Each structure stands twice: as structure tokens, then as C-alpha cells.
Amino acid sequence: MSASAKISETRFADIVGPDYVALDPEILSSFEIDGVAxxxxxxxxxxxxxxxxxxxxxxxxxxxxxxxxxxxLGIGMPPARYDVAIDMTRLDCIVAYDPGDLTLGxxxxxxxxxxxxxxxxxxxxxxxGVPFFNRxxxxxxxxxxxxxxxxxxxxxxxxxxxxxxxxxxxxxLTKSGGRVVKNVTGYDLHKLMIGALGTLGIIxxxxxxxxxxPPASRGFVATFDTAEAALDFRHRIARSALAPSTIxxxxxxVAELFYSDAAARIEPAALRPNLLSNAKWTLxxxxxxxxxxxxxxxxxxxxxxxxxxxxxxxMLSDDLQAAWGxxxxxxxxxxxxxxxTTIMKLSVLPTRIAEMLERGAAEAARAGLRWVAxxxxxxxxxxxxxxxxxxxxxxxxxxxxxxxxxxACSEFGxxxxxxxxxxxxxxxxxxxxxxxxxxxxxxxLKTVFDPCGIFAPGRFGGGL
Amino acid sequence: MNRxxxxxxxxxxxxxxxxxxxxxxxxxxxxxxVEVARPECVVFPRSTEDVVRIVELSNRHEVPLVGRGxxxxxxxxxLARHGGILVVxxxxxxxxxxxxxxxxxVVQPGVVNLDLTRVVEHxxxxxxxxxxxxxxxxxxxxxxxxxxxxxxxxxxxTTNHVLGLKLVLPTGEAVQIGSSALDATGYDLTGLFVGSExxxxxxxxITVKLTPLPETIKTLLAVFxxxxxxxxxxxxxxxRGITPAAxxxxxxxxxxxxxxxxxxxxPLDSAAVxxxxxxxxxxxxxxxxxxxxEVCRLHHAREIRAARxxxxxxxLWKGRKNAFGAIGRICPTYYVxxxxxxxxxLPATLRRITEIGxxxxxxxxxxxxxxxxxxxxxxxxxxxxxxxxxxVVTTAGExxxxxxxxxxxxxxxxxxxxxxxHLMPLLFSEVExxxxxxxxxxxxxxxxxxxxxxxxxxxxxxxxxxxxxPLAGTMAR
Numbered sequence: 001m002s003a004s005a006k007i008s009e010t011r012f013a014d015i016v017g018p019d020y021v022a023l024d025p026e027i028l029s030s031f032e033i034d035g036v037a038x039x040x041x042x043x044x045x046x047x048x049x050x051x052x053x054x055x056x057x058x059x060x061x062x063x064x065x066x067x068x069x070x071x072x073l074g075i076g077m078p079p080a081r082y083d084v085a086i087d088m089t090r091l092d093c094i095v096a097y098d099p100g101d102l103t104l105g106x107x108x109x110x111x112x113x114x115x116x117x118x119x120x121x122x123x124x125x126x127x128x129g130v131p132f133f134n135r136x137x138x139x140x141x142x143x144x145x146x147x148x149x150x151x152x153x154x155x156x157x158x159x160x161x162x163x164x165x166x167x168x169x170x171x172x173l174t175k176s177g178g179r180v181v182k183n184v185t186g187y188d189l190h191k192l193m194i195g196a197l198g199t200l201g202i203i204x205x206x207x208x209x210x211x212x213x214p215p216a217s218r219g220f221v222a223t224f225d226t227a228e229a230a231l232d233f234r235h236r237i238a239r240s241a242l243a244p245s246t247i248x249x250x251x252x253x254v255a256e257l258f259y260s261d262a263a264a265r266i267e268p269a270a271l272r273p274n275l276l277s278n279a280k281w282t283l284x285x286x287x288x289x290x291x292x293x294x295x296x297x298x299x300x301x302x303x304x305x306x307x308x309x310x311x312x313x314x315m316l317s318d319d320l321q322a323a324w325g326x327x328x329x330x331x332x333x334x335x336x337x338x339x340x341t342t343i344m345k346l347s348v349l350p351t352r353i354a355e356m357l358e359r360g361a362a363e364a365a366r367a368g369l370r371w372v373a374x375x376x377x378x379x380x381x382x383x384x385x386x387x388x389x390x391x392x393x394x395x396x397x398x399x400x401x402x403x404x405x406x407x408a409c410s411e412f413g414x415x416x417x418x419x420x421x422x423x424x425x426x427x428x429x430x431x432x433x434x435x436x437x438x439x440x441x442x443x444x445l446k447t448v449f450d451p452c453g454i455f456a457p458g459r460f461g462g463g464l
Numbered sequence: 465m466n467r468x469x470x471x472x473x474x475x476x477x478x479x480x481x482x483x484x485x486x487x488x489x490x491x492x493x494x495x496x497x498v499e500v501a502r503p504e505c506v507v508f509p510r511s512t513e514d515v516v517r518i519v520e521l522s523n524r525h526e527v528p529l530v531g532r533g534x535x536x537x538x539x540x541x542x543l544a545r546h547g548g549i550l551v552v553x554x555x556x557x558x559x560x561x562x563x564x565x566x567x568x569x570v571v572q573p574g575v576v577n578l579d580l581t582r583v584v585e586h587x588x589x590x591x592x593x594x595x596x597x598x599x600x601x602x603x604x605x606x607x608x609x610x611x612x613x614x615x616x617x618x619x620x621x622t623t624n625h626v627l628g629l630k631l632v633l634p635t636g637e638a639v640q641i642g643s644s645a646l647d648a649t650g651y652d653l654t655g656l657f658v659g660s661e662x663x664x665x666x667x668x669x670i671t672v673k674l675t676p677l678p679e680t681i682k683t684l685l686a687v688f689x690x691x692x693x694x695x696x697x698x699x700x701x702x703x704r705g706i707t708p709a710a711x712x713x714x715x716x717x718x719x720x721x722x723x724x725x726x727x728x729x730x731p732l733d734s735a736a737v738x739x740x741x742x743x744x745x746x747x748x749x750x751x752x753x754x755x756x757x758e759v760c761r762l763h764h765a766r767e768i769r770a771a772r773x774x775x776x777x778x779x780l781w782k783g784r785k786n787a788f789g790a791i792g793r794i795c796p797t798y799y800v801x802x803x804x805x806x807x808x809x810l811p812a813t814l815r816r817i818t819e820i821g822x823x824x825x826x827x828x829x830x831x832x833x834x835x836x837x838x839x840x841x842x843x844x845x846x847x848x849x850x851x852x853x854x855x856v857v858t859t860a861g862e863x864x865x866x867x868x869x870x871x872x873x874x875x876x877x878x879x880x881x882x883x884x885x886h887l888m889p890l891l892f893s894e895v896e897x898x899x900x901x902x903x904x905x906x907x908x909x910x911x912x913x914x915x916x917x918x919x920x921x922x923x924x925x926x927x928x929x930x931x932x933x934p935l936a937g938t939m940a941r
Contacts, residue, residue: 096871098806098808099703100699100702100703100807100808101702101703101806101807101808101809101837102702102703102705102807103806123705124705147647155620155624156647158623158652158655159620159624168899172895172899173895174893174895174896174899175892175896176896176900178804178871178872178873178891179806179871180804180805180806180837180871180872180873180876181804181807181836181837182612182616182621182804182833182836182837182838182876182877183804183873183875183876184609184610184612184621184659184875184876184877184878184879184880185873185874185875185880185884185888185891186880186888186891186892186896186900186918187656187659187660187900187903187904187918188610188623188655188656188658188659189656189899189900189903191623191652191655191656192651192652192655192656194652194655195651195652196651200651211705212704212705212706212707213705235565238565238567239588241676241678241679241744241745242745243676243744243745289745289747289748290747290748290751292747292751293745293747293748293751295747296745296746296747345647347645347646347647348645349563349566349568349644349645350565350566351565351566378646379566379645379646380646380647413643413644413645414645415643415645415646415647415648415649416649417649432649432650433649436648436649436650437639437640438639438640438641438650438653439650440639441631441633441639441641441653441907442650442651442653444906444907445651445653445656445903445906447906448899448902448903448906449899460650461649461650462650464650464651
């Protein structure tokens with residue numbers, strides 16, 4: 001029996017109510033992943049309904065994929081099977097918020113920007129300044145594991161997620177961790193959910209520790225002739241007593257992207273003119289604290305930038321958010337800048353960043369490809385290849401260059417993936433990087449969490 | 465134990481690498497907790513290859529296997545509950561690599577926590593997780609338990625500082641997980657294995673992050689005449705968004721016990737003290753210290769003393785970190801809990817603990833990581849008095865249930881081990897425990913690795929088992 005025939009007989013409507021099951025082809029197509037549409041869309045209103053849907057799907061061997069705002073569905077391989085979409089956006093409540101304890105529990109479908117507003121009323125925030133910020137749900141940001149500039153100081157979600165509730169592949173509603181800031185009770189299963197793209201469980205609730213908003217913030221922007229000089233500045237900051245909240249290096253060409261109409265559509269706040277030079281390398285750094293602390297940052301950063309050979313230095317205060325917004329949205333802006341943008345994520349040790357960028361630039365040039373890069377000070381580089389069209393010829397050039405860049409990354413002891421590229425090119429790119437020795441251990445977990453293999457089959461690396 | 469197995473182990477590790485006589489084994493039936501369990505043999509591997517061979521032998525003979533560092537654990541995690549081979553990592557104590565520029569180190573599991581800091585502090589770095597037993601405890605043990613410590617308030621616990629592990633799986637297979645570069649592809653296996661209490665794999669190499677030492681440190685001692693004032697101060701500091709590097713609390717009873725032993729200068733007539741530390745940039749530290757002091761004054765601190773120099777700071781911390789040793793001097797047996805609560809519930813919880821103690825006829829001391837809401841109530845008792853021992857069990861059970869009612873957890877840093885396994889059903893449903901058991905069984909299919917830990921062995925829930933020791937535990941918490 002075909003999946004759609006099974007679905008028409010399967011009583012999802014008994015679980016969520018008839019208003020919350022869609023079979024209309026137009027709606028189904030809006031849930032497409034890499035051109036594959038589901039046979040039904042369900043919109044559960046509670047965690048228990050999610051569990052009931054999954055249990056039914058498991059019994060019928062239907063493949064399910066949980067979705068939020070659908071802003072990052074391009075990450076990962078096309079689904080091998082995709083019968084039912086579980087739209088999580090009705091689960092959008094703040095379950096518990098104890099500002100005095102700096103802890104928070106939310107349902108996974110809550111939009112991140114909406115949550116940020118609630119936290120801001122209490123002068124708090126979550127360091128989840130992720131791309132697609134104005135659309136993404138909290139669950140989507142966590143399930144895709146996308147990082148953000150604030151990881152320089154705050155780490156990634158694994159460092160501030162305290163616990164989760166999630167549904168396993170057998171339809172069991174379970175949890176791990178808790179809502180207190182320190183806890184070693186039981187296995188940290190929730191850490192496995194971060195970045196697993198919904199292949200181990202469907203996240204229904206997430207507990208976070210929150211952070212106090214600083215009294216004031218500043219941005220420091222320094223321009224350099226070479227990547228090496230910009231990274232030299234990065235290393236000087238690392239050796240100093242300063243602890244900036246962000247350190248990001250932008251390659252030549254980023255200015256053109258950031259000042260484009262596409263960028264203005266994605267992040268409307270206007271970027272100060274001439275802040276970035278299109279021919280140069282730029283290091284931007286964010287710092288926060290009182291006026292005295294900020295003054296110290298300015299003095300020290302200025303001195304270190306000059307020592308590293310900066311050719312221009314600018315401080316940002318009032319128009320800081322606009323600059324940060326565009327940096328946060330580097331990925332969507334790059335995706336809008338070519339008909340076939342291919343973005344590699346390259347993670348190397350900080351001392352290898354400059355070499356990695358140089359190799360990337362050389363390989364892109366050799367293939368005649370336009371490129372831009374954003375490198376975080378912690379060693380994570382987003383390297384975007386921007387071919388002029390999506391032709392077969394471009395595919396060959398991009399996949400060749402990407403393979404050589406990937407080889408360099410491996411040679412430097414780094415990790416790489418290709419999180420964003422045209423769907424049709426995925427078969428010719430190492431989307432999840434090289435086969436790792438520990439994939440076999442991950443498979444053991446997949447079998448425990450999703451024994452029937454109904455969660456997002458084929459989407460994750462290593463056949464997970 | 466099977467003589468063949470011991471002979472094979474001796475062939476592998478040499479005669480000095482295996483202990484099997486009764487008197488030698490006695491030393492290994494304890495850790496820092498009140499639990500007791502004797503292994504049948506103790507082995508000392510020197511390399512990953514040795515560990516692999518030991519695992520293979522345990523498999524062939526179907527004998528349990530338990531990893532152990534320095535034995536400072538507080539939940540019986542490194543005790544051979546069902547006998548078998550205790551694998552002690554004290555000879556795998558080499559620092560394999562240090563990368564100052566990238567702030568990474570690769571260590572063997574037997575490296576003592578503080579030794580790593582000592583080796584890198586010349587370069588302005590340290591290994592941030594600092595359990596109170598850091599002079600003795602090993603990084604391997606820290607990884608198994610996901611150890612915390614006073615400074616984890618600002619710096620995070622062990623899991624926040626571990627990037628990769630070399631595992632020796634119960635099948636005998638050695639495999640590297642995670643990586644020195646960030647964001648290893650795939651599931652966060654490192655996040656799962658850190659804190660899995662030695663039930664999923666033995667660890668033979670650990671890749672950690674190193675953290676810069678702060679430019680300035682300011683240590684304050686705030687003295688209070690009322691316990692409520694001290695706890696309200698912690699709530700207020702937290703809710704104002706001030707994050708000290710450490711915020712430790714000691715009640716009057718405890719500080720008197722400590723002062724008699726350490727002479728740290730704690731005022732003997734006070735109801736509670738807070739040991740507060742702020743660190744970072746000079747300018748920020750001055751401001752933070754002033755904000756902290758202001759909050760203390762607002763809550764009627766009768767004195768706020770700043771450590772004048774490194775020596776005075778060390779003395780204050782010595783008082784804190786050796787507190788449990790001090791208590792061991794005054795009572796034959798004590799029981800320490802490790803519950804966690806939301807910080808806003810601190811005043812109510814401390815009041816409740818006092819009430820519970822009074823009702824059951826105990827004076828309960830409190831010395832704990834206040835800034836994290838991680839409590840360590842200490843109940844003193846005489847193990848020879850059976851009726852009193854039963855009252856301890858009831859008292860401890862009441863305290864942990866109250867923590868859970870407040871939205872808390874049963875252990876913040878000591879681990880579940882064999883001490884709190886019966887409490888797990890208070891927090892997790894049978895379905896949730898079954899999922900965790902499924903994970904354990906996926907890696908540890910025969911159940912030979914550290915059996916009898918974490919998971920309740922019977923269906924009965926909420927009973928605390930405490931087997932008293934003839935001697936007080938003296939390891940620092």
C-alpha cells in the first residue's frame with residue numbers, strides 16, 4: 001500500500017483533530033525538503049499528541065520529519081522517505097521562566113525572536129543569535145545545531161541547555177537532564193538531540209539557563225590587508241586578558257554581499273556605509289560591560305590591532321545591532337547571493353584558520369569561482385562558493401573545489417560538512433564530511449532511539 | 465577469582481601490575497562515599513593496549529570490570545559492587561600533549577586534576593573544573609562523574625571542557641570520539657560519555673580545553689548573623705545577573721568545625737558566611753566586587769572582608785576545600801547529600817532542612833555551592849546506633865524529596881553511582897529509565913562494565929541505603 005493510501009486510512013485526525021491534518025497538495029508542497037513532499041502534514045497541539053502521532057507512524061512504518069519555521073530544511077541529505085511532516089509551531093508556550101534563577105523552559109515550537117523579547121523584558125537573553133533569527137523556532141535552532149557568533153564567549157547550545165523532553169521513535173514521551181543549572185542525574189541524552197536533525201527524537205520542550213543582558217555593548221572593527229594579519233590580531237586577543245563576546249573575521253567580498261539589496265531584505269537595519277572594505281580582510285569583535293570596562297577594551301583592542309598591522313579601525317555603538325544582524329545572517333545573505341550558493345563549514349584549530357582560508361581562496365580561484373568567508377575566532381569557518389549559475393559546469397567546478405578544500409581541512413586535522421548547497425548537487429558533495437570511525441557508535445544510538453528507522457530517514461550523515 | 469584469569473592478567477601487566485591478595489584488596493573497597501564493595505582483583509594498566517587486553521580478558525571470563533581513578537568519588541561509582549576486576553588508572557598519568565596557542569591538552573585518565581593546571585599555569589592557562597579533591601582526583605574520574613567544583617559557577621563543569629575521548633568499549637574495541645577541533649561531525653558522543661559514570665566505556669585518553677587565568681581575582685568573605693540573610697543574599701546576587709566565579713556558603717555549625725581544624729579566620733559566632741570570588745578584567749572585577757558587597761550589606765552582612773593577598777585567599781579556600789576533613793575529626797560517621805534546587809528556592813530549602821533535622825533529632829550542617837543551588841547537607845550520626853542510622857535514612861529521604869518538589873535534582877556533581885540508584889525513580893519514569901538502560905545496553909551489552917550503578921536494582925523507590933563505615937570519610941568534597 002502506498003504511503004498516501006495508508007495515511008488516508010490512518011486516523012491522524014483522531015489525535016490532533018481534523019483541522020490539524022492537511023492533505024492539500026499546496027500545503028504539502030510548502031513542507032518539501034529538497035523537492036520531496038510529505039503525504040500529510042500534522043499540527044499537534046501538545047507533546048502527548050506528538051507522541052501519539054509518532055506511535056501511530058511507527059505502527060504503520062511511516063517516515064516522519066518534525067519541522068519548525070522550515071528555514072533550515074536545506075541542511076542535510078534529501079530524505080529517503082518522508083510520509084508525514086509534524087509541524088511543531090503550535091507548541092509555542094513558555095512553560096516555566098524563573099528570571100531570579102536565570103532558568104527557562106519552553107516548548108520547542110516557540111519562535112526565537114518572540115522568546116528573545118520576553119527575556120529582554122527581564123534584561124536577560126539566550127546566546128542563540130543564529131541565522132534566520134527572525135523566523136526560526138527554538139527547536140529548529142537546537143535540532144539543526146547551527147552555531148552563532150556568541151559562541152566565542154558563551155559556547156554552544158550543549159553548554160546552556162539544561163534538559164529536554166522529547167519523543168522517541170516508538171512514540172514514548174521521555175526526558176533527560178532537568179531545569180537546574182547543575183545536574184548529573186542520569187545520562188545527558190539531551191546533548192545527543194542537539195544537531196541530530198530530528199533523527200533520534202522529536203524535541204518537545206527545552207530547558208535553558210539564561211544570561212543577564214550587559215549594561216552596554218560596543219563593536220570593534222579593524223581592517224587588514226591579509227588574512228594572516230587579521231588572524232594575528234585574533235591570536236593577540238586570545239593571549240590577552242580580554243574576553244570579547246564575538247570575534248569574527250570577514251573575507252574580501254563580504255562587503256559587497258552585506259551592502260546588497262538582498263542583505264537589506266534579510267536584515268533591514270541599515271549597515272553604516274563604508275564600514276567594510278570589499279577588497280580587505282576585516283576582524284570584528286563585540287564586547288560588553290560598563291563604560292570603564294568598554295574603555296579598557298577599546299584601548300587594548302586598538303593597540304593590538306595596530307600591532308597586528310590594521311589599516312583602519314572603527315568603533316561601533318549606536319549602529320552596532322545592524323552590523324551584528326548582518327553578521328548573524330551571513331548564511332541567508334550568502335544563499336541569496338548566487339543561484340547555487342554552496343557553503344562549507346570548516347572547523348580547524350585557531351592557529352590553522354589563516355592557512356585554511358588561504359587554501360580555500362586558492363582552490364576557489366583555481367576553479368574560477370567567486371567566494372566569501374566568515375571565520376569565527378574559535379576556528380569555525382563558513383566558506384561560501386558563489387557560482388554565477390546552477391549549470392552542470394558550475395556543479396563540476398564547485399564539487400571539485402569543495403573536494404580539494406575538504407581535503408585541506410582534513411589535512412589540517414579539521415572537521416568539515418557542506419550544510420548548504422543546491423539540492424540536486426548533494427549527491428556530488430560530501431554533505432556530512434568524511435566517514436568517521438565513530439559512526440558505528442552513533443548507529444548503536446540510532447537503533448536505541450529510533451528502532452524502526454522512521455525519523456528523517458536518510459537525512460543525517462553515516463546512514464543515520 | 466579464577467586463577468587462570470589472574471595469571472593471564474599478571475602475564476599481561478607483570479606481577480606488580482596486579483593485586484589479588486585479601487589485604488591488598490582491602491584498600492580498594494572504599495571510595496569517598498559511605499559505600500563498601502570489594503573487588504576480586506586490582507589491575508594497573510599502562511597503555512590503551514593494556515586496557516584493551518584487560519577488557520578482552522574480562523569478556524572471555526565474563527567477569528565484571530570497573531574503572532577507577534584516585535578513589536575520591538562520593539557515590540560509590542568506582543567500587544566493584546559485584547566484584548570482578550578494578551581497573552586503576554594511576555599508572556596512566558601522562559600528559560600526552562599540550563598546545564598552548566590553541567589551548568588544548570591531551571591527557572591520560574590517571575593525570576591528577578591539579579597537576580594539569582600546574583603544568584600550564586606558566587603560560588597563563590589552567591584546567592578550569594576544580595573539584596574540592598583536585599589535589600588527588602584524576603581527570604579520568606572527573607570525566608566519568610562529570611565533576612563540578614566551586615568555580616564551575618562561572619566556568620562550567622567537566623563536560624563543558626572536554627572535546628574528545630579515546631574509548632575502550634566493553635567489546636574491546638578502541639575508538640576515538642570527538643576531536644580537538646570544534647564541532648566533530650555527527651551526534652555529540654562526547655556529551656553522552658562524559659558523566660556516564662563508567663557504565664558505557666573505559667576512557668584511555670582525554671582531550672580537554674584549557675582556560676586563560678583571570679587577570680585579577682578578588683575573594684570576599686561575607687559574614688552574617690542569620691542564615692536567611694545569607695541565603696537571601698545569594699538569591700539577590702543571582703537575580704541581579706551578577707555571576708561571581710564562585711559563591712560558596714558555610715553555615716555557623718560547619719564553619720566552627722572547620723575553623724577548629726584549618727584556622728582560616730572564620731568568625732566563630734556567626735550564623736553563616738559566604739565565600740565569594742569575582743575574577744576577570746581589573747576594571748570589571750572592581751565593579752563586580754563592589755556590587756557583590758553592596759548586595760551583602762543590603763542583606764545585613766555584619767562584615768565583608770576582602771582577602772588582602774594570595775596567602776589569605778588560599779587560607780579561605782583551604783577552609784572551604786578541607787571542610788569535610790574537618791568534620792571527619794568530630795564525628796565517627798557522616799552522610800552528605802548532593803541535591804540541587806533552583807537558586808530562588810534557597811532560603812525556603814535551607815529552612816526546611818533545619819526543620820527536617822530538628823524533627824528527626826539531628827543538627828545538619830550545610831556547606832555548599834550556593835551560587836549553583838547545589839546543596840551538601842551533612843548529617844552526623846553514630847553508625848553503631850541502629851535506631852539513629854534508620855533516622856538518618858528517613859531524614860535524607862525527606863530532604864531529597866523536598867529538593868525534587870522544588871524542581872530540583874538528586875545529584876549536582878557527585879553522581880548517582882550505587883548510592884542514589886534507588887532515588888532515580890523519583891525523577892525518571894520507567895520509560896525514561898528504560899531508554900537510558902537501552903543506551904547502556906547498546907554499548908555494554910553483557911553488563912560487565914561497572915554493573916549495579918545508576919539504575920535502580922529493584923522496583924522500590926526512594927529508599928536511601930547507607931552502609932556506615934567504621935571510619936569517617938575524610939575526602940574533601
